[in-house]
Every structure is written in structure tokens, then in C-alpha cells.
Amino acid sequence: MIQILQYRLTAGAVAALMLLLTSPAFAQKERWWRVELLIFSHESAQSEEQWDPTPNLAYPSAARFLVEPGLIEDNLAQHHADSMVDEFGRQILTILPQPDSSESPQINDNGAPDPAQSVTDIPRDPNTVAITIVEKIDEQATGQGALVPTPFIVLPSAQLEFRGKAAYMQRSGKYRTLFHQTWVQPVADQASALPIILDRSGNSGQWPPLQGSIKLYLSRYLHLETNLWLNTPGDYLPGVWRMPPPPLGPPSLIIEALPEPELELGALSGDWASAIEQPSSLPEGVEEVPLSEEDLGPVYPYRHAILLQQERRMRSTEVHYIDHPMLGVVAKLTPLTAAELEAMAQAERDREAAQAQ
Template identity: 55%
Template sequence: MPTLKSPLVPCLALAAGLLSAPAVAEEERWYQVELLIFSHENGASDEQWEPLPTLAYPDTGRFLVYPQQVAARAEAHEGTSEVDEFGRQFLRPYPEPLAEEPAPTPDIPRREAASPPPEEEAPPVDAAAEPPPALPLTPTPFVALPRSSAEFYGKAAYMQRSGNYKTLFHETWVQPVREKGAALPLIIDRSGDSGEWPRLQGSVTLHIARYLHLETRLWLNTSGDYLPGAWQMPAPPLGPVSLIVEEPEPAEEDYFAVDAAMDAEQDPVEDALPAVGETALEEDAGPVYPWRHAVLMQQSRRMRSKEVHYLDHPLLGVVIKLMPLDEEQLQAMAEAEIAEQQAAAQ
């Protein structure tokens, strides 16, 4: 996996190992996916919601890659940046330079070695042999595409202006859709990075059998106005981490200097006791869940490509469309991606 520092190279290059994968494999069908998730701001308040829904992230999932976000993080980081096959970005310090070793003293050649070695005959070249056919290319999957690639933006903006709906997630990307056992859920929030609970959390999974299938495991954090009293549910889990920052290893301290410093310190037991009139500091309890309740949307929908599908819920709505991509389209997208990388690197 290549590393980069300059933000001029888009994050597509970070996942370039996927770019040259044996492309439009016969077993894989590629699609351009557009997914819109919104809330009903005037959702039914008389619904009876499960007080303690089972909320969980998948054991293994992946993230969308946002090129500008990845480039900005790489530019602000003093080190290298890498995006893995799950869409996680790793920021690492530059490796320590290796100590230079003295160049070895060349041996004095023997008299017999003064004459050049006999030339080996090159193997005959078969003029009729053809070079192996180039593998078709595919674009890097799971990279958020520009807004111009989306079909629903005008409708989503109109819905939001009405005041009855609020867009919580709206992205477009390309991906191969695999059978259920090989499909990875897509995690749609970054709560694992922020340490905070956004309004929308969870994951969606696309897989294919005879038909395309969408499975949602989403939950909406709410103010709980529909709940009696002041009861609050326990905080749901935060998502997995998508940004991993590796710190440089601390320099080794001199043993004797550390030992002398410890001897100079006061009695640790005496230091641990609060002075008269003081109280011991409370342990950090971590972030506080700012919502009262979460409502789960766990649904499954069988779909056809080229059609808009809508999953309904009293508090949430999901709109999705998958457009199939043929080999020619994938090749063109991959070539455009390579051209963009080359232009950015100049």
C-alpha cells in the first residue's frame, strides 16, 4: 500500500492497490450506489418504542473514503498517511533513519579475475509471442463521489427546505456487490473518531443473490419527548475507529537519571492524601450521552437495479438506487482516476 504526505495526491491514490485488481471479475457485479437517509422532523409521537433496543455495530465493517478529508489530515500530519482496504486512515510518524555503515573495503582482485567473464548468450526472442493481455481496470471502490454524481440532491434539498425532513446521510459511490457471506457492512457514522453520539448511527449492508438486497441496522438518537418522566436509556455504543494516529516511540530515558529523580520525590503515599479541606478528584467518567433514547430501524429490502427504492419508518426514511456498471464504464472511470492522480502529482 503506497504512502503519501502531499495533499495534492487525492486519497484515491491511497487505495491504489485496489485500482489494479483484476477488474470486472465475472463473479462481481459493480454498481454506482446513491444512498439518502433522512429524519421525519414531525414523526409520529404516539408510537410505542422499545425502551432498550439492541444496538450494535458489526464485528467487521468498512467506511467510505472522503478524498478531501484524507488529504487534509495527511497535510496536517508530520509523517506518512495510508488508507487500508476497510477505509481506515493510518497516520504514522516518519521512520527513524538508519545509521550509516562504513563502506566495505573492496578486495584486491586476483590476477585470474582480471579478464572479463565470458558473455552469456541471450535466450532467443520469439517474435510471434504476444504480450499478455492487459487486465481491465476498475475504479477504487467505496470512495465518496462528487455531488455532481448524485441524482437525489435536488429532491433532498427541496425536502429539507420544507422543514419536515432533515438529511442525515447522503453519499454516492461505486462498489462491487457480493453475495451475503462476503459482503461487508458499511458504517455510516464516525462516532468512534469523535467520541460523541451523532443523531444517526449504525450500518447498512448490500449483497446480491438472485436480487439485490439492502439490510439496515440504523438508529436515531432522540430527545425522548415521547417518554414519561425523566428516564434516560443507557448510552448506545460508539462506532469503530476510522482514524488511527500512531505516535512515535518515546526516547529511552537514562536509568540512573530516572532513579535519582524518583528518590527526590516525596513519599507517594503522603502525596496521594488530600490536604485538609480538599477533596479527591473524581475519576473521569468519559463523555456523557446527550440524548434520552434511540429508536432502531432494522429492515431488509429486496431490490432491482435502476429503480429507486424507499424504506419507510415513522422517524426515518431511506432512499437508495443502484445503477449497474459495465466493463467499459468501469474502465473509463479507472482511467479518469489515474489521469487525476497523475495531474495532481505534477
């Protein structure tokens, strides 16, 4: 049974509650791991490698995103909208009409605004937001009554095991951290597992230094596949040649505006209707100026991209390193027991209950 409920929650609880939760069958069949992934570039790399001038760079046709609570809150703070996160980690904002400031709130007998008239539009305090949650009754209960936490949510940075090492590497000036996150998830077989897109270029319309995806799946062993590329200034290339820009990723933020009312031409007077129906034309003797490259969209600010496409068999609890002349990938997968999953899920529920009060 699915219920659509309206809650007014503190911002810290938004992301955990917006994600569609796993079904009982899903929780029973899949084994869960805690994942930590660190990706960095070698800033002083002097490689003699001959890189493919036009590598095949592409995002997977089906994929998902990690859910970053801070990013969810920032997106919602910029729009007057209802928010939800779908099963692929995409945030969907439905823009709401702006409240009519000309309408005065109804006053109760005490001379104060009627709370029933204002609660839907005005949060109780600046740190609260209104969201729509798709809540599944007993959504996390398996047949044995076990609980599982919400998967694919980025955990606080204090829980990063490699945090100190990554900070040391960054301070050395020899490395630059491009991605460092930890989360929990079930790991499916190769056919069912979805790649995780790591960048948000589909939202910004700009090319970040690191783009691409990773895929975790389980066969006889755990496997990590990388489909990552590093955008570079191409100092190793001769001349001024530059490769065509790589694709931007699919969006993880979808904004759905309310439909605009259609304008009926019949309601306009003759001159206005004719102006709308007829295409615009330039005055005689004036030539149309073609659009410049900047006018056609964002310009790829790099010259080249280097692809890191590998598959690595992994062992639980071991730190694995994928070496590359320009990039480094450090990954660790720690298996989670049923007791650990239940403790994490219960802590999540307790936080949600406390913040909802």
C-alpha cells in the same frame, strides 16, 4: 509485486491513490454498481409508536468505511505525518518528527537552498501534501486487460441524482438530511460482503444524530440491510428517564505516534527516583473527591435511540424507499458495464497523472 513509493501530490488526488486497490481476481468475480444512499429524519413526526426503551444497538464485528477525500485531507492537514488508507477505508497517520529548525539548509552555488535537502519536509506549495502510497503494479488490470475504478470512494456531490430532491426536502423544514453520498463498489455474496459504517463517532468520541451501518449483498437478488439508529431527545418518553448511551463506532482514523524513549530511573538522583516509584498521596485530612460524570468522559446528549433494522430486496436502477415513522432511507443501485468501469478507471488515472506532474 508491491512497491512503497513516496509522491508529492495535490490534495485532490490523495484519497484515490491512498486506497489499496482491488486485485485482478476481485475485479473479475464481482459485479459493480453505483450506489446512492439518502437517509433523513422526519422532523415533525408525531408517532404513537411504542418504542423499545432499550434497543439492542451494536456495530458489526467486521466492517469497513467509505473514503471521503475531503476528510482525508483535513485529517492530514492537522498532523505532520505519513498517511495511508487501508483496505477497510481506515486512514492511518504515522506521526513524523518535527523538522529541526536549528539546522540551516545547505546552500548551493547559486545561493539558494539545496532542493535535495528540503523536498522531504516542505511541500512545493500550500495545496500539496506528502503521502505514502501502496501501489500495486498493474493493480487494476484483469486478465482481459479491463480496468476498474477505485471502489468505496465518495464521489463529488455534483454526481448525486437525488441532490435537488434532498435540498427541497431540507428547505421544507419537515425533513433533515442525515446522510447523502454516492460511490461505486463491487457487491459480493452475503457471506463475503462487509457492512459499511456510516458515522465517524469513533473518531470524535461524540454521538451524532445518526449511527450504524448498512450492508449490500447479492444472492439471487440485490439486498440492502440497515442497522441504523436515530438518537433523539426522547420527547415521547414519560418523565425524565433516559436510556444508557449507545456504543460509539470503531475509529476510521488511527494515529500512530513515534515511540517515546523510555526513562531509566537509574539515571535520576535519589529523591526524583523515589517520587516516581511511589504513588502520590494526599495531605493528611484531605479527602479524595470522586470524579464527576463529566470527568469520566463524554455525556450522551440524548435520551433515547430508535432502531431501524430492516432487510430489503432491491432491483437494479429502481429507487427504493424504506419507510419508518422517524427515519427515511432512499437507495438506488445502478449496474456498471465493463466499458463504464474502464472509462471511470481511465479518467481516474488521467487525473492522477495530471496532478502528479
